[in-house]
Amino acid sequence: xxxxxxxxxxxxxxxxxxxxxxxxxxxxxxxxxxxxxxxxxxxxxxxxxxxxxxxxxxxxxxxxxxxxxxxxxxxxxxxxxxxxxxxxxxxxxxxxxxxxxxxxxxxxxxxxxxxxxxxxxxxxxxxxxxxxxxxxxxxxxxxxxxxxxxxxxxxxxxxxxxxxxxxxxxxxxxxxxxxxxxxxxxxxxxxxxxxxxxxxxx
Numbered sequence: 373x374x375x376x377x378x379x380x381x382x383x384x385x386x387x388x389x390x391x392x393x394x395x396x397x398x399x400x401x402x403x404x405x406x407x408x409x410x411x412x413x414x415x416x417x418x419x420x421x422x423x424x425x426x427x428x429x430x431x432x433x434x435x436x437x438x439x440x441x442x443x444x445x446x447x448x449x450x451x452x453x454x455x456x457x458x459x460x461x462x463x464x465x466x467x468x469x470x471x472x473x474x475x476x477x478x479x480x481x482x483x484x485x486x487x488x489x490x491x492x493x494x495x496x497x498x499x500x501x502x503x504x505x506x507x508x509x510x511x512x513x514x515x516x517x518x519x520x521x522x523x524x525x526x527x528x529x530x531x532x533x534x535x536x537x538x539x540x541x542x543x544x545x546x547x548x549x550x551x552x553x554x555x556x557x558x559x560x561x562x563x564x565x566x567x568x569x570x571x572x573x574x
Contacts, residue, residue, distance in 0.1 A: 374507065374532035378402045382409065382542075384523035396423075396546060397525045404429045404538060409525075411447055411546025421448040423546030425539050431458035433539035435547050449548040450478075457482055457539050468551075476552050483536060489544060491552040499541040507532070512541040 382397035397409040405428025413422045421442040425433040435455050437448035455462040462482040470476035477490035486502040496515035503509035510531035518524050525545055529538075 374510075374534050375403050377404070377527075377529035377533050377538070379526070379528045382407060382525040382527070382545075384521070384525075388414070397542075399525075400428075401527075401538070404535060407542065409542055409546050418443050421445055423448055423543060425542045425546070427535070427539065430535045430539045433457045433543040435543050445548065447546060447548040450551055455480075455543070457536050457543075462540065466552075473553065478552070480540070482540060487540060489541075489552075491549055494550065494553055497544060497549060497552070499537070499544070501537055510537055512537060514541055514545055516545070 378401065380399060380401045382399035384395075385398045386393070386395035388394050392414050394410050394414065396411045398407070400406045407425070407427040407430060409423070409425045411423035413424055415421065419440055419442060420436060420438050422434055422436040424435075433456065435448055435453060437445070437451065437453045439452045441451065442448065450464075450466065453464070455464055460483055462480050465479045466477070467475055473491050477488050480487040480489065485504070487499060488502070489497060489499045491497050492513075492515070495517070496513065499512045499514070501507075501510045508531060510529060510533045512533065513528045513530075515526050516523065517526060525542075527538075527542070
């Protein structure tokens with residue numbers, strides 16, 4: 373069911389030790405209740421890194437990156453990843469060679485709807501659901517602010533959203549989105565070139 377969503381904040385949290393460390397964002401929405409984003413979940417394999425959103429009235433969303441490349445990562449990245457919301461797979465495509473933020477945006481299909489996720493900068497992004505014959509669409513802006521114990525994740529929704537929209541937006545706060553920005557794309561390109569050159573020397 374689509375509803376208007378009051379702007380809300382999630383606060384940074386962390387707990388546990390080296391072998392069972394958890395961190396992320398916690399808080400609540402007046403319309404959707406308590407929400408916890410864990411990023412990442414405790415590792416079950418050195419080649420798997422998972423972030424997860426759970427909410428009182430939200431479908432659970434998970435974003436998993438798999439492969440040897442995740443061993444040194446703090447958050448799952450976009451390469452070799454799987455995204456689920458509830459019991460549905462979300463199909464994700466992107467233009468790795470796009471020159472602008474819009475060209476580098478993620479295109480997604482979930483529950484028959486088309487979504488687009490674009491970076492605003494390194495600390496913020498926007499998820500948009502395209503309009504159709506029955507609904508004018510929605511735009512969800514998520515931005516990280518503050519420092520230290522005052523870190524917060526601010527969420528603002530333009531339009532009427534349902535739980536799946538919110539889960540899909542929030543899970544990306546637990547993902548390394550750097551390659552969606554211009555600077556991140558340049559760094560990723562340099563890293564790929566360096567890696568290929570190193571491999572060619574053996």
